Amino acid sequence: ISINKAFTARALDISTEDLAADAGPGEQFYGIHASNGARIMIFAGGVPLRHNGQVVGAVGVSGGTGEQDITVAKAAATAM
Numbered sequence: 001i002s003i004n005k006a007f008t009a010r011a012l013d014i015s016t017e018d019l020a021a022d023a024g025p026g027e028q029f030y031g032i033h034a035s036n037g038a039r040i041m042i043f044a045g046g047v048p049l050r051h052n053g054q055v056v057g058a059v060g061v062s063g064g065t066g067e068q069d070i071t072v073a074k075a076a077a078t079a080m
Contacts, residue, residue, distance in 0.1 A: 001041065001045075001060075002061055003060055004039045004046075004060065005060030005069075005073075006058040006060030007041075007046075007058070007060070008039070008040050008042075008058075008060075009046035009059070010058035013055045014048065015044075015046060015048065015070075016041050016043060016045060016046035017044040017046075017066075017070055020044065041060075043066055044066035044067070044069050044070045045060055045062055045066065045069030045070060046058060046061075047060075047070075049077050051080070061073040
């Protein structure tokens with residue numbers, strides 16, 4: 001799950017938390033989780049890594065609550 005969260009954050013250059021807001025029924029990205037061989041994750045824990053304004057990678061965290069995963073992922077991004 002964490003690998004797919006990182007994949008999603010990098011493939012779309014958006015956090016999985018932010019993507020989830022647009023992926024519910026009736027929203028513009030509804031059904032996106034079924035794309036890319038079902039690798040797209042729409043729950044919190046994937047964060048793009050930025051350096052000098054450019055996305056250079058991503059981190060994915062899983063295993064805790066959504067809030068815990070976000071906290072750890074953001075800490076990793078900040079540490080970079």
